Amino acid sequence: MKSVVIERPGELQLQNRPELSPAAGEVRVKVQYASICGSDVHIWHGHNPFARYPRVIGHEFFGHIDAVGEGVDAARIGERVAVDPVVSCGHCYPCSIGRPNVCSELQVIGVHRDGGFSQYAVAPAANAYLLPESIPDKLASLVEPFTIAANITAFLKPQPEDVALIFGSGPMGLTAIQVLKGVYNVRKVIVADRLPERLAMAKANGADVVLNNSDIPLAAQLEGEQPTLIIDAACHPSILAEAAALASPAGRIGLLGFSGETCSITQQSLTSKELSLFTSRLNSHRFPEVISWMEQGLIQPEKLVTHYLPLSDIEQAMTLFEKDPRSCCKVILAVE
Numbered sequence: 205m206k207s208v209v210i211e212r213p214g215e216l217q218l219q220n221r222p223e224l225s226p227a228a229g230e231v232r233v234k235v236q237y238a239s240i241c242g243s244d245v246h247i248w249h250g251h252n253p254f255a256r257y258p259r260v261i262g263h264e265f266f267g268h269i270d271a272v273g274e275g276v277d278a279a280r281i282g283e284r285v286a287v288d289p290v291v292s293c294g295h296c297y298p299c300s301i302g303r304p305n306v307c308s309e310l311q312v313i314g315v316h317r318d319g320g321f322s323q324y325a326v327a328p329a330a331n332a333y334l335l336p337e338s339i340p341d342k343l344a345s346l347v348e349p350f351t352i353a354a355n356i357t358a359f360l361k362p363q364p365e366d367v368a369l370i371f372g373s374g375p376m377g378l379t380a381i382q383v384l385k386g387v388y389n390v391r392k393v394i395v396a397d398r399l400p401e402r403l404a405m406a407k408a409n410g411a412d413v414v415l416n417n418s419d420i421p422l423a424a425q426l427e428g429e430q431p432t433l434i435i436d437a438a439c440h441p442s443i444l445a446e447a448a449a450l451a452s453p454a455g456r457i458g459l460l461g462f463s464g465e466t467c468s469i470t471q472q473s474l475t476s477k478e479l480s481l482f483t484s485r486l487n488s489h490r491f492p493e494v495i496s497w498m499e500q501g502l503i504q505p506e507k508l509v510t511h512y513l514p515l516s517d518i519e520q521a522m523t524l525f526e527k528d529p530r531s532c533c534k535v536i537l538a539v540e
């Protein structure tokens with residue numbers, strides 16, 4: 205089988221590898237489409253602290269189950285599935301309270317174990333979610349990125365009367381806009397980014413107001429309006445302090461970033477407004493929820509996609525994704 209392998213940081217190869225067979229409790233997926241995420245690029249460049257090498261990357265993928273391991277119902281062969289990359293132990297404290305995404309033995313497919321930029325991938329059977337026919341093959345790998353927005357909004361509990369502010373209009377910001385508007389009917393969603401092209405995508409994805417904060421600070425542009433719900437989907441360490449300063453009293457702030465840099469903030473700026481801070485990593489069993497949102501047409505995954513390329517063009521696809529945020533958002537790889 206052909207697989208995209210990061211041999212070591214900086215070294216991306218399209219390799220011929222022996223075909224996988226599913227272990228007990230696992231399914232094998234014949235991959236058809238997979239989408240590129242920032243973390244794939246980070247693993248390539250050696251900037252992901254969790255990755256182990258060599259690694260078949262890719263954690264957003266779709267295909268058909270074509271083999272099952274011991275203990276898995278053979279009737280599942282042929283199912284169209286999207287695969288949840290979060291593999292958890294099932295018995296530690298976070299697992300026991302429904303938060304497998306921070307399992308003490310967390311394994312992420314495509315990061316800690318081999319992933320979906322490959323003709324075949326294996327995963328625990330429970331991670332392979334059957335998709336309704338109404339979700340087309342070409343968009344099915346996008347369930348995963350929407351689960352990130354599903355996870356953080358589950359903490360933030362958006363309400364129709366909220367005024368939301370999203371920092372960053374990359375794939376993560378765009379999924380958050382769609383979920384806030386399409387699922388939670390939030391009255392006003394304001395989006396800030398530095399790139400006009402990204403702000404145009406924010407508009408197309410449902411933002412009510414877009415603000416370019418490259419020259420004029422947001423505080424000046426908001427003219428006193430205080431967002432009640434803020435999501436940091438740009439993830440610069442300086443954003444938390446800015447968000448706290450902008451937020452309404454009793455506001456909620458959601459953080460998605462993994463920077464190792466210190467961010468500096470006073471207790472006063474949080475406590476005086478009694479702000480709530482939530483962090484969110486990957487997703488806790490949110491595939492069914494997102495699949496149902498797609499089925500009901502509450503979210504439009506096609507609005508994120510700018511490119512389809514064959515798996516064989518992986519280096520070109522990853523480079524385009526990394527270097528050209530003005531023209532490129534989600535890149536989907538077609539796997540033969």
Ligand code: NAI
Nearest residue numbers: 242372373374375376396397398437438439460484485486
């Ligand atoms: P991206 O790099 O495509 O998008 C970030 C956007 O933020 C860009 O359009 C950029 O122009 C903009 N930006 C940068 N600084 C800004 C600022 N100060 N104010 C306003 N906009 C600013 O990245 P993507 O894929 O959308 O991911 C965003 C972040 O989310 C990344 O840092 C990533 O590590 C994190 N992430 C977290 C996950 C989690 O589970 N917690 C999952 C996936 C991504």
Ligand code: MN
Nearest residue numbers: 241264348349
């Ligand atoms: Mn991703």
Ligand code: ZN
Nearest residue numbers: 293296299307
């Ligand atoms: Zn666990």
